[in-house]
Amino acid sequence: MFWLFILLLAAQRIAEMAVARQNERKVKKQGAIEYGEGHYPFLVLMHVLFFVFLIGEVSVLHKQPSHWWAAIAAIILFVQGIRYWALLSLGRYWNTKILVVPDAVLVKRGPYKWMKHPNYAVVVLEFIFLPLLYGAYWTLFIFSILNAAMLTVRIRAEEKALEENTAK
Template identity: 75%
Template sequence: MFWLFILILAVQRIAEIIVAKQNEQKVKKQGAIEYGEGHYPYIVLMHVLFFVSLICEVLLLHKEPSSWWIGILTAIILVQGVRYWALLSLGAHWNTKILVVPDAELIKKGPYKWLKHPNYAVVMLEIILLPLLYGAYWTLILFTILNAFMLSVRIRVEDKALREHASK
């Protein structure tokens, strides 16, 4: 069951990378400016290492699904719903990179009505819930801290770019 879970997550991430590349091409044709190029490789590395850590901790420490697995899995599925609601709300503007089209209007529909960065909230919840599903507490603790640091950098860069270039 664990490998099926990992396979589903891997396919999801690969599909998101493909969509991000397509969206990058679309918005660059509209004159998008990229920000945060310096920290972007570290974010990618952190996400890859998160999955490596999760897999290693579960396999090497012989972790079993939590006795709360039904509730945790339900929460993971709900979080994925919010993820795709956020992605669909942004449309071609969704990306794994910070790409800002000058004078484009800020998206304030979908979950963006209530949260400034719903996709980052989803990532925070995933980094907690995915390890929690198997009791991979070392991965949970380490990557919660790393992700908090990375998001503090990324959100600051993204907010500055949006203030400078997006129309309200």
């Protein structure tokens, strides 16, 4: 079951990267400017290492699904729903990079009606609940801290880019 779970998550991430590349081409044709290029490779590396550590911890330490696996899996599915709600709400503007079209109007629909960065909230929840599914507490602890540090940098860069370039 664990390997099926990992394969589904990997397929999801690969599909998201394809959507991000397609969206990047679309918004760059509109004059989008990229911000945060310096931290982006570290963001990608952190996400890749999260899965490497998760796989390693579960495999090496022979972790089994939590006794609460059904509830945790339900939370993970709910969180994925929020992820795709955010993605669909942003449409062509959704990306893994910080790409801002000058003078564009900020999206205020979907989860963005209630929260500035719902996709980042999704990642925080994933970095908690994916390891909890198998009791991978080292992965949860290490990557929750790394993600908090990364999001501090990332959100500041994104907020500055949006403040300087979007229509009020």
